[in-house]
Each structure stands twice: as C-alpha cells, then as structure tokens.
Amino acid sequence: MEVILFYLTAIVAIMSAIFVTQCRNPVNSALNLITVFLCLAVYYVMLESPFMAAIQIMVYAGAIVVLIVFVIMLLNLGLAVKERYTHGMAGSGVLAAIVLFVANYFIRYGEATGTGGSVTSEVVASYGHTELIGRAMFVDFLLPFEIASILLLVAIVGAVIISKREV
Amino acid sequence: MITVNHYLLLSAILFAIGTFGVLTRKNAIVIFMCIEVMLNSVNLTFIALSRHVGNMDGQIFVFFVMTVAAAEAAVGLALMIAFFRNKESIDTDDFNMLKW
Amino acid sequence: MLDIYLPILVVMGIAFAFAIGSVILSRLIGVKKPSAVKLAPYECGMPLIGTAQERFSVKFYIIAMLFILFDIEAVFLYPWAVMFKRLGIFGFVEMGVFIIILLVGFIYVWKKGALEWE
Numbered sequence: 001m002e003v004i005l006f007y008l009t010a011i012v013a014i015m016s017a018i019f020v021t022q023c024r025n026p027v028n029s030a031l032n033l034i035t036v037f038l039c040l041a042v043y044y045v046m047l048e049s050p051f052m053a054a055i056q057i058m059v060y061a062g063a064i065v066v067l068i069v070f071v072i073m074l075l076n077l078g079l080a081v082k083e084r085y086t087h088g089m090a091g092s093g094v095l096a097a098i099v100l101f102v103a104n105y106f107i108r109y110g111e112a113t114g115t116g117g118s119v120t121s122e123v124v125a126s127y128g129h130t131e132l133i134g135r136a137m138f139v140d141f142l143l144p145f146e147i148a149s150i151l152l153l154v155a156i157v158g159a160v161i162i163s164k165r166e167v
Numbered sequence: 168m169i170t171v172n173h174y175l176l177l178s179a180i181l182f183a184i185g186t187f188g189v190l191t192r193k194n195a196i197v198i199f200m201c202i203e204v205m206l207n208s209v210n211l212t213f214i215a216l217s218r219h220v221g222n223m224d225g226q227i228f229v230f231f232v233m234t235v236a237a238a239e240a241a242v243g244l245a246l247m248i249a250f251f252r253n254k255e256s257i258d259t260d261d262f263n264m265l266k267w
Numbered sequence: 268m269l270d271i272y273l274p275i276l277v278v279m280g281i282a283f284a285f286a287i288g289s290v291i292l293s294r295l296i297g298v299k300k301p302s303a304v305k306l307a308p309y310e311c312g313m314p315l316i317g318t319a320q321e322r323f324s325v326k327f328y329i330i331a332m333l334f335i336l337f338d339i340e341a342v343f344l345y346p347w348a349v350m351f352k353r354l355g356i357f358g359f360v361e362m363g364v365f366i367i368i369l370l371v372g373f374i375y376v377w378k379k380g381a382l383e384w385e
Contacts, residue, residue, distance in 0.1 A: 021188030092190035103179035117221025134346030155238035
C-alpha cells in the first residue's frame with residue numbers, strides 16, 4: 001500500500017517537474033509547480049512530518065506560487081510567447097545527467113549512517129509533530145529564529161524599495 | 168518497504184530536472200520556478216534523513232529554507248519587475264547590460 | 268500509520284469526482300446551439316474592452332509580497348502556540364522580539380505608503 005503510494009506520487013512529481021521545465025506558457029509551468037509541491041507534501045506526511053506538509057502547502061502552494069502567478073500577469077507574459085524559448089538543450093541535458101549520475105552513485109554505494117536519535121515514530125506519535133518542532137525551534141535554535149526575523153525585515157524593505165516606482 | 172534511499176534517489180531526480188530547467192529556459196520566471204523545484208528536492212532530502220537519523224534538526228533546517236525561499240521570492244520577483252520596466256522583457260538574452 | 272489520513276483521501280476523491288463529473292455531465296446533457304453572439308467572450312453583459320490578459324498594476328504585487336512575508340511570520344507562530352504553556356515567559360519574550368522586528372518592517376511599509384491603493 002505504502003509502496004504503491006510512493007511510486008504513484010513519484011511518477012506524478014517527476015512528470016510535473018518535467019512539465020515545469022518544458023511548458024511554453026509560464027502559467028502552465030506555475031500550475032505544474034503546484035502539483036510538485038502537493039506531491040512533496042504527500043511525502044512529508046508519509047515521513048511522519050504532518051506539520052511540514054501543512055506549511056509546505058501554506059507557504060509554497062499558497063503564497064509563493066500566488067506571487068509568481070501575479071508577476072506573470074503583471075508582466076503579461078501570456079501573449080509574449082517567443083519563437084525560441086529554450087537554449088543549450090544538449091549541453092544542459094548532459095550536465096543534468098552527470099548530476100543525476102553522481103548523486104545516484106553516492107546513494108547506491110554510500111550508506112546513510114548515523115542512526116539512533118531520540119525522535120522515533122513512537123515519540124512523534126505520543127508528543128505530536130508540531131510540539132517537537134516547537135521544542136527544537138524555540139529552545140535549541142533560538143538565535144537562527146531571531147535572525148530569520150531580520151532576514152524577513154530586510155526582504156520587506158528591499159522588495160518595497162525595488163518594486164515601488166518612486167521611492 | 169520504502170527506505171531512505173528511495174527518497175534520496177527521488178530528490179536527486181528532481182534536482183537534476185531542476186538543473187536542466189535552469190540551464191535551458193530563457194524566461195527568467197520559469198528559471199525561478201525551476202530553482203524552487205531544486206530547493207524542494209533538497210527539502211525532501213533533509214526531511215527523509217531527519218526521520219532516518221531520528222533527529223529534528225533537519226526539519227528545522229527545512230523551516231529556515233522555506234523562510235529564505237519566501238524572502239527570495241519577494242526580492243527576486245521585485246528585481247524582475249524592475250528589470251522589465253527598463254527593458255520591456257524578462258528574457259535572459261536581454262540581461263546584457265553588464266557586458267561590454 | 269497512514270490510516271488516519273483516509274478521510275483526506277476520501278475528500279480529495281469526492282472533489283475530483285465532482286469536478287470531473289460536472290464537466291463531463293454538462294457536456295453530455297447540455298444542449299449546444301452555438302451562434303456568433305453566444306461564442307463571444309462574456310463580460311457582464313457589456314461589450315468587452317481589450318483582451319482578457321490585461322497588464323495588472325504593480326499594487327497587486329506589493330500586497331502579495333507583504334502577504335508572503337507575514338504568512339511566514341504566522342507559520343512561525345503555530346509551533347510557538349503549541350509550546351506556549353511549557354515555554355512560559357521565556358517563549359513570550361522570544362516571540363515578542365521576533366514580532367517587534369517584523370513590526371518595524373510593517374511600520375516602514377506603512378510610512379512609505381505602499382499599503383495605500385491610490
């Protein structure tokens with residue numbers, strides 16, 4: 001059951017990722033991107049991380065893709081479909097194949113070591129995933145959390161300055 | 168039985184597809200979307216290994232990757248809008264003002 | 268393990284079945300007598316102005332961009348809310364600093380007039 005779900009979702013994810021790279025119209029690419037995100041959310045649920053699945057959908061599918069679609073409509077790219085919309089297919093294909101081969105080599109002949117952490121399936125089931133995230137985030141990762149707020153502040157200021165016509 | 172290697176292989180495939188898209192497309196927004204696919208494949212690796220090792224650190228890292236992705240989306244798309252105002256195009260072939 | 272997600276699967280199945288079913292049914296049952304007037308794009312009974320793919324104002328982008336960044340802030344609030352009782356005053360101060368830093372950005376945007384629709 002789980003194996004079938006894994007392979008079905010993998011097929012959908014890979015097909016829609018290919019469509020993201022190959023669709024002529026950017027709006028179609030954006031819709032396929034949503035499918036990729038939903039497939040990854042399914043994987044996060046299978047990996048017993050339901051909170052990550054929820055924020056995957058909220059942040060990526062709900063916010064970032066909306067922003068991308070807004071920009072596509074803002075720049076009105078639907079009509080401006082060019083004759084040639086790709087370049088360097090052969091060289092990039094070879095390069096992507098090399099990336100895939102190297103990663104595949106490491107995965108096949110390497111081994112994922114380092115087991116025996118404290119967070120097992122039973123712990124996740126008894127405490128709840130959100131609470132485990134909260135404990136790690138607000139106790140162990142306190143400084144990165146505060147730095148994230150400064151990153152967001154800089155992003156707000158920068159994006160407003162760049163996108164507003166008269167500052 | 169699905170092992171951690173299945174997830175790693177899937178994320179490697181998604182990463183390679185994203186690389187291919189970034190290198191081949193001319194439209195800057197589509198390149199941006201391909202970068203999002205690559206970021207997500209790395210997120211999948213983080214969560215799979217985090218569950219394999221039994222540690223929450225990888226998932227916190229995914230949290231921060233999402234934060235950075237949102238900031239990147241806001242600023243990167245603002246840059247594209249600013250570029251479009253100057254050049255009336257977001258084709259990467261027209262990104263040539265620093266060339267001489 | 269995945270059994271508890273079965274209701275979500277059922278809801279998704281019903282949604283897909285409804286969407287696909289209504290498209291197919293309307294194609295099967297509906298009466299089709301197309302004419303030039305009927306096939307024209309419809310815009311609230313008015314004769315239409317321009318194309319459908321009109322260029323949007325940059326105002327929409329600024330609002331969407333602010334939505335994303337404050338959405339991230341809301342996402343950070345969820346695990347904090349779950350842990351609130353256990354973290355106590357320490358967690359409150361921690362989140363207070365986070366929100367105050369983002370509030371500075373909000374005030375900046377407000378003063379800059381990016382929230383006004385003009």
